[in-house]
Amino acid sequence: MKTLTILYDSKCGICRRIRVWLAQQDAYVPLVFVPLQDEFVEARFPGIGALKPDEQLIAISDTGEVWRGVNGWIMTLWALREYRNWSFRMANPLLKPFARSICHGISQNRRRISQWIFGNSPETAARILGEPECAEDTCASKDYGSRS
Amino acid sequence: MNTIVTHHLLYLTLSIVTTIWVASTLHRHGRVFLVDAFHGNEKLADSVNHLLVVGFYLINVGFVVFAVKYGDKPTDFATMLESLGTKVGCVLLILGVMHFLNIYVFNNLRKNAIIRHAPPPVAPDAHIARP
Numbered sequence: 699m700k701t702l703t704i705l706y707d708s709k710c711g712i713c714r715r716i717r718v719w720l721a722q723q724d725a726y727v728p729l730v731f732v733p734l735q736d737e738f739v740e741a742r743f744p745g746i747g748a749l750k751p752d753e754q755l756i757a758i759s760d761t762g763e764v765w766r767g768v769n770g771w772i773m774t775l776w777a778l779r780e781y782r783n784w785s786f787r788m789a790n791p792l793l794k795p796f797a798r799s800i801c802h803g804i805s806q807n808r809r810r811i812s813q814w815i816f817g818n819s820p821e822t823a824a825r826i827l828g829e830p831e832c833a834e835d836t837c838a839s840k841d842y843g844s845r846s
Numbered sequence: 847m848n849t850i851v852t853h854h855l856l857y858l859t860l861s862i863v864t865t866i867w868v869a870s871t872l873h874r875h876g877r878v879f880l881v882d883a884f885h886g887n888e889k890l891a892d893s894v895n896h897l898l899v900v901g902f903y904l905i906n907v908g909f910v911v912f913a914v915k916y917g918d919k920p921t922d923f924a925t926m927l928e929s930l931g932t933k934v935g936c937v938l939l940i941l942g943v944m945h946f947l948n949i950y951v952f953n954n955l956r957k958n959a960i961i962r963h964a965p966p967p968v969a970p971d972a973h974i975a976r977p
């Protein structure tokens with residue numbers, strides 16, 4: 699796997715905050731972030747609309763494998779150098795149901811949580827956080843090598 | 847030869863022989879851990895293994911030699927045995943701690959290597975065509 703593309707909601711404050719944090723981490727597999735509001739999403743990832751990217755986080759490998767929801771989060775952690783061990787813990791059959799309900803809960807209520815944390819519109823929140831604007835390909839995380 | 851000299855010589859012999867035994871055990875049985883940790887790179891594993899054993903010898907022999915003058919001086923055969931027991935026991939405990947530390951280091955190296963090359967823990971939910 700050469701890259702892992704993450705489809706995220708750019709209209710949600712915490713999603714953008716998490717995207718900034720993820721991009722700062724050292725990665726075994728570089729993460730590429732694409733806002734699901736991007737008009738070219740369907741053209742770049744044909745058939746992705748059927749997987750409902752507006753409901754859950756979606757991770758797509760450069761070879762076309764798609765992970766949704768909790769699996770998408772597990773893959774995101776797996777791509778990061780410092781958190782790969784956490785991806786195995788989360789994928790453990792004992793922990794996965796909890797991880798799934800937490801991911802699901804956060805995804806379903808992400809706008810409300812953003813509102814609650816930032817108390818503002820996502821645009822204002824982003825400005826407060828001093829987040830750099832994310833152009834198409836500048837949103838990749840640092841490459842740390844070692845592909846698997 | 848008086849009691850003190852006999853005591854020192856016995857202490858040095860016992861301690862250094864034990865150190866050699868532990869080091870050679872580590873060297874022989876630690877290799878398989880390291881080969882695994884370095885993904886079958888036997889040359890690198892042997893090199894690291896050798897360097898670890900050198901460090902192990904330096905610390906242990908250094909401590910043993912350093913500790914010769916410390917402790918109660920024996921006056922007769924009974925006190926010599928007591929003192930010998932205390933000092934050799936101390937060396938054995940330190941060797942034990944060093945030994946487990948070594949295993950810990952080996953195992954950590956191995957675990958890091960495993961996780962670095964681990965495949966994804968979850969199967970994909972779907973496939974899409976990519977250019």
